[in-house]
Amino acid sequence: MRRAMGVFLIWAAGMGLLAALLVGAGLAMHYWKQPLAQEATTVTVESGQSMPGIAASIHEVQPAIPARAIDWTARFRGQARSIQAGEYEIRPGERLASLLDRMVAGDVIEYRFTVPEGITAQGFLDRLAEAPRIRRTIEELTPEAVIESLDLPVDHLEGWLYPDTYQYPAGTSDRTLIKRAFRQMREALDAAWAARADDLPLDDPYEALILASVIEKETGISGERGEVAGVFVNRLRRGMRLQTDPTVIYGMGDDYDGRLYSRHLREDTPYNTYTRDGLPPTPIALPSAASIEAATRPAETDAFYFVADGTGGHAFSRTLKEHNRAVARWRIHQREQGDRP
Known part of the structure; x- marks a missing residue:
């Protein structure tokens, strides 16, 4: 009798445990299927934050899921010690398992x-x-x-x-x-300088950076950068002044109000390439990779001059006579547009 009673108690305990496990599994499935949010929201994991703390933060977003259930889920899935710090977006309709996976992957905002x-x-x-x-x-x-x-x-x-x-x-x-x-x-x-063209009239990478910044300010048309660079290189080789307006404007600092007059070209500053030889002392802007490439590998050209052509680009000239005609056309365009300096 006692033996039978012992067997029965063991059986009952086992069934109770099984029932508890089934109930627990059912609750876990319920929580895992529960959407965390209907609209996008965020949750932040601080550096060094414990799993219970992280669970509490998620629970604040979805109070229907107990913090303890979130904590146990992360531990059951072996993720409690692998969650990375950062700010995470909880996507509309997202489930807990998906969020934990992304937290482990460091899929931060x-x-x-x-x-x-x-x-x-x-x-x-x-x-x-x-x-x-x-x-x-x-x-x-x-x-x-x-x-x-x-x-x-x-x-x-x-x-x-x-x-x-x-x-x-x-x-x-x-x-x-x-x-x-x-x-x-x-x-x-450094990469552009290592692959530079031969016989550049530049002493070091910094001079290439300076030239690149001037090219950047002279044209925003990618196809022109190489030719603009070629003109400046030709002038440097011949000892001609660069005579480029953007350097003058940079040297004016806060005094520049959007208009450049001929008197400004005569006012000497370290950046006035109408009054000073060679490159300006520093770059005048942040150049693009394309302008750096143009400065270190300029296009082969026989042009020494260029001026705006009224279409957004520039007219390039080999001689001063050709350049003066291009300037005259540009001034006619300015007058037609009512842009009189």
Whole structure:
């Protein structure tokens, strides 16, 4: 009798355990099928945060799923110790298993800010200051403060930040993105300089960067960059002044109001290539990879002059006489458009 009773108790305990497991499995399936959100929302995993803490954050988004169930699910799936820090989007209708998989993969929200080609280094920093979810570590975003804070091996920041669209997760520091931009420009310049054409009238990669910035400001037409570079290279070889308006404008700084007059071309500054020989002392903008390529591998041309042609491009001339005719046509176009300086 006692033996039978013992067998019965063991059987009953086993059935109870099985029932509990079935109930638990049923609840787990219910929770796993439960959508976390009907609309897109976010949840943040802090660096070093425990699994119970992460579960609590997810529970706040979907109170119908107990935090303990979320915690147990992550542990049951072997993911509790593999979740990466960051900000995650919970997609409409997404289930818990999908979110945990993406947290393990580090599929964090990516923010972005775009730096167009041809703006200045200060323009880059101004855009960075307005970019979302950046961790600010540099008190004043000026070229001088950046060089000092990051201990960059340059005297002047202009030209050294690569224009691009930068993607980053929330909490990325300003210095991280500046270092990335500086590294990309250095790599692009070094690669172009290593593959440069023979007999360039440039002494080092920095002079190539300066020339590239001038090319960038002179034309936004990709097919013209090489020929514009060829003109500048021809003038440098012959000892002619570059006589390019963008350098004058850069040298005017805040005094430039959008209009350039002939008197400005006569006012001497270190950047006035009408009054000074050779390249300006520093870049005048952030050049694109295409302009760097043009500066180091210019097109073969016999032109020494160019001027706007009224169509968005330029007319290139071999002699001053041809150039003067092109300038006259440009001035007629300006008058017709009512653009009298």
